[in-house]
Amino acid sequence: MFKKLFGALTGDKQENQNYETQTSNDNYENNYEDNYQEVEYDPETLHGTHYTVEDFDNEVAERAEAWIADERASGENLDEKDIQNIYFNYRRTVYTEWNNCDSDQMIRFEHANSLKYTGVQTSGFVKADDNNPFLEPVHGVDLRTYTAMCLKISAGIDYLEVCKAMGFEPAVWEELNTIWPQRMGEDTSFTVTTLFGQYYAENVTVPQLENLKAEISEEGAANLERIKSDRYFYEELAGARQAAYEYGIDGAQWILENFGINLADFQSVAMQWMTEQNQNWNSADITEFHDYQQQKQKEYAAKFAAEQGGNIADDVNF
Amino acid sequence: MFGLFKKSKDSQNGESTTEWYSELQENQQRWFAFLEKLEAKMEEFATAAIPELKEIMQSDDDIYKRTFHRVYSGVNGQLNNIREKARDVYEEKVHDVYYNLNSQISVLSKHHNLLSDFRSACSDRYNEFENKYDYWRKQIDKTQERDLETEYQKILDEYEAIKNKFNCTQCGGNIVIEKIFLIETYITCPYCQTQNTFAPSTLGRNLQNIARNLAEQRTAHLYEAYEAEKDKERDLYHQRHELSLSIIHEKDKKVLHEVQLKMDDLEEQRQFAIKNAPKLHQEYLRAMYDELNKITPDLKEHNEKMYQNQLQYL
Numbered sequence: 001m002f003k004k005l006f007g008a009l010t011g012d013k014q015e016n017q018n019y020e021t022q023t024s025n026d027n028y029e030n031n032y033e034d035n036y037q038e039v040e041y042d043p044e045t046l047h048g049t050h051y052t053v054e055d056f057d058n059e060v061a062e063r064a065e066a067w068i069a070d071e072r073a074s075g076e077n078l079d080e081k082d083i084q085n086i087y088f089n090y091r092r093t094v095y096t097e098w099n100n101c102d103s104d105q106m107i108r109f110e111h112a113n114s115l116k117y118t119g120v121q122t123s124g125f126v127k128a129d130d131n132n133p134f135l136e137p138v139h140g141v142d143l144r145t146y147t148a149m150c151l152k153i154s155a156g157i158d159y160l161e162v163c164k165a166m167g168f169e170p171a172v173w174e175e176l177n178t179i180w181p182q183r184m185g186e187d188t189s190f191t192v193t194t195l196f197g198q199y200y201a202e203n204v205t206v207p208q209l210e211n212l213k214a215e216i217s218e219e220g221a222a223n224l225e226r227i228k229s230d231r232y233f234y235e236e237l238a239g240a241r242q243a244a245y246e247y248g249i250d251g252a253q254w255i256l257e258n259f260g261i262n263l264a265d266f267q268s269v270a271m272q273w274m275t276e277q278n279q280n281w282n283s284a285d286i287t288e289f290h291d292y293q294q295q296k297q298k299e300y301a302a303k304f305a306a307e308q309g310g311n312i313a314d315d316v317n318f
Numbered sequence: 319m320f321g322l323f324k325k326s327k328d329s330q331n332g333e334s335t336t337e338w339y340s341e342l343q344e345n346q347q348r349w350f351a352f353l354e355k356l357e358a359k360m361e362e363f364a365t366a367a368i369p370e371l372k373e374i375m376q377s378d379d380d381i382y383k384r385t386f387h388r389v390y391s392g393v394n395g396q397l398n399n400i401r402e403k404a405r406d407v408y409e410e411k412v413h414d415v416y417y418n419l420n421s422q423i424s425v426l427s428k429h430h431n432l433l434s435d436f437r438s439a440c441s442d443r444y445n446e447f448e449n450k451y452d453y454w455r456k457q458i459d460k461t462q463e464r465d466l467e468t469e470y471q472k473i474l475d476e477y478e479a480i481k482n483k484f485n486c487t488q489c490g491g492n493i494v495i496e497k498i499f500l501i502e503t504y505i506t507c508p509y510c511q512t513q514n515t516f517a518p519s520t521l522g523r524n525l526q527n528i529a530r531n532l533a534e535q536r537t538a539h540l541y542e543a544y545e546a547e548k549d550k551e552r553d554l555y556h557q558r559h560e561l562s563l564s565i566i567h568e569k570d571k572k573v574l575h576e577v578q579l580k581m582d583d584l585e586e587q588r589q590f591a592i593k594n595a596p597k598l599h600q601e602y603l604r605a606m607y608d609e610l611n612k613i614t615p616d617l618k619e620h621n622e623k624m625y626q627n628q629l630q631y632l
Contacts, residue, residue, distance in 0.1 A: 171515055174501035186623045188630070246399075248392020250384075301399075312363050313400045316355045318348055318407050 039099050046109040048099045056094060064090045084118075091117060107281045121194040124275040128195055134187045135195075138179045139172050143192065146180050147199035148206045149173070154264030155214035165208050201271030220260020227261065227269050234273060235289050237266070239296030247304035338419055339429070342436040345411050349440050352407060353447045356400050364454040367393045371461035381524045386462075393458060401451050404444070412440040466532040470613070473498065473525050480519075488512035500526050500616060525614060533609035540602035547595040554588040596632040603628055 040049040047053050064087045071078055078086075096106055114122040128135060128143075135143055149166065153159050163173050184193045216224070227234040237259060241251035252263045277286065305311050371390060378385045416437045423430055481495040484505075491509040499518045506513055534541070558581050565577050607625040611618045 169502075169515070171502035171504060178501055182620045186620065186627065188627050245388075245391045246395030248388050248395070250388055305399075311399050312396045313356055313359045313403060316352065316359060316403070318352045318411060 039101065041099075044112070046105075046112040047095075051098055056098065059094050059098075060087060060090045063094070088118070104281050104283055107283075108279070111278050111281065115189060115191075119189055121190050122278055123194050123197050123201075123271070124278040126191060126194045126198055129191075132191060134183050134192050138176055139168075141176055143180065143195060144199050144204055145206050146176055147196055148204045148209055149176070151200065151203060151205070151264050151268065152209055152212055152214070154267070155262050156264075157212055157214055161212060162209065165212055167208070197271050198275060200268055201275050203265075203268045214262055214264075216262070216265075217260045220262075223259045224261050224265050224269070227266070228272070231273065231289060232292060234269060235293040236296040237261075238270070239293040239298075240300040242293075243297045243300035243304055246301060247308060249304065338423075339432055342415070342419075342432065345415060346436055346440055349407070349411060350443055353404060353443060356404055357447060357450050360397060360400055360450065360454050363393075363396060364457060368457060368461055371458065375461060375464065381520060381527060390458070390462070394455070397451065397454060397458070401448075404447055408440070408444055412437065412444075464528070464531075466528050466535055469524070469528055470532055473521055476519065476521050484514075484516065486510060486512060487514055497616065498522055498525060498614075500614065526617075529610060529613045529617075532613060533606050536609050537602060537606040540598070540605050544595060544598040544602050547591055547598050551588055551591040551595065554584050554591060558584040558588065599632050600629065 041047065042049055045053060047056060064083075067086055067090075068078060068083060092106055092110075095101070095109055096103075099105065110117075111122040112125050114120055114125065138146075141149075149162050152162050159173060160170060163170050166173075180192070180196075184190075184196065187193070227237060237255060241255055244251035244254045252266070255266060256262055305314075371386070371393065374386045374389055375383065416433065419433055423433060477495075477498050482492065484493045484495055485491065486493055486507040486509065489507060489510040489512065491507055493505055493507055493514065495505075495516065499516060500523060502515060502517045504513050505516050561577050561581050561584070565574055568574050568577070603625060607621055610621050614621075
């Protein structure tokens, strides 16, 4: 019904808006009668396909500017941050209204459009643009290759071995390892950083490095597979690692010694979970996993405390 | 009939008031005693840990000071453990008790103030505890401070010592190292044009790690001026607010006028502070980046880009 009405309308924006308000009200009423209204979302922008992005942006701008004008008329001083905030809130309002969706869907939408609306990238939604000067290869080495090298080194392979396999001098590696991080710092859209994270999550490799494998035990390999597929197991180890640091233990080293998983592999999996979480934002799941990790952290903290003779304030009770 | 009704109501209130009130009093006393003990533990622990941490910082040869950081994390872990203990007990013995009773005792009841007094007294005491926690955290954080000027001087001294000691691997000619290199660098021999690789020492490489902190240390007074201006704005706001509260029931026109003048003056000062703070912030940033460029001139191009980016967030 919604789609047909939109299809029938042409031209006059004023009429459009009145209809939009009316039909969204109708929607709420219809929901009780027709049950669930399926909204189709564009797979890339996550906007509903029953309106155009231009209409959306215009609606947001109109509401935002009206509010801004009101504020200024009543003597309020608004700076750049305030204006961005106003637009941010109206985007949320209009999106939720026009799609009749829950907040999880709204957040997924925000992630998919974070670069366009806030100038900052979100992991899982980055597109590598060939024309971006920040992504220019350095000494012929692009970001993806650089990440592949970083992965090998964090896995414990000597950087000299990696340089040999790539066929260049250590001095070149040092330049790469200076310039890429510099770009990460300079890029205010965080494209370089976020893309690096995505490549890290994908555990990228290049043909020259394929034969360089970090030593991993059978148990380590099994545990690595498990943290990739079993989110609860991953969260348990993440909690344990955190607890280790709080007890003066090198957490990453502890994971390697007790579970055979090196830091690069662990962080790669961490990035995979984070990216997936961004792409399929679900606040109930997020809360559950957060609480689970906290619980595990407490359990391991108790173990470490016992090993170290208890906590300082164990004998102080209410 | 009325008399009976009144009596039973009073006695009902009287009995239950005594019950829950004595529970509150006991909780409050135990809460105060509990926090006092925790605070004593924090002090004892921190006082012992701080000199240890300083010692480790000095003796840790690792340029990333990893041993220090491990122990530092452990120390903060213990302090945090104490903090969480306090929080858990507050939740159970103050917060939950309050809300439980609050649902049973009407706000209009003449005894409700006993309940709210209980909560504010315990909450105020909790704030005191949190302040003490912050204090000890700050003291422990200070152990991270390194004598950067001395470390920097060592780097400069080493550079002076080695800059003329490099010889071409091909022809043996003397190559002057013209500046402190931070990473492996190719240098062309001025005599035979062979490409030599100069690898900086661990000390030389370390310059990158301490450069920013050193620059910040040298300009800390400017940063403090900026922070003080921000605090001033809040302070002026509260002063003005207090004055506005004081005249709520004021009828005397002369007094009202005087107070209003003071309020206007405070507001003018506050607006000035709001405009001035970003200026001070920029002053600090410019000075800090100037220092940074002096220390690592090789990174000037990158540093300037970072400075420009930061201006957006003033």
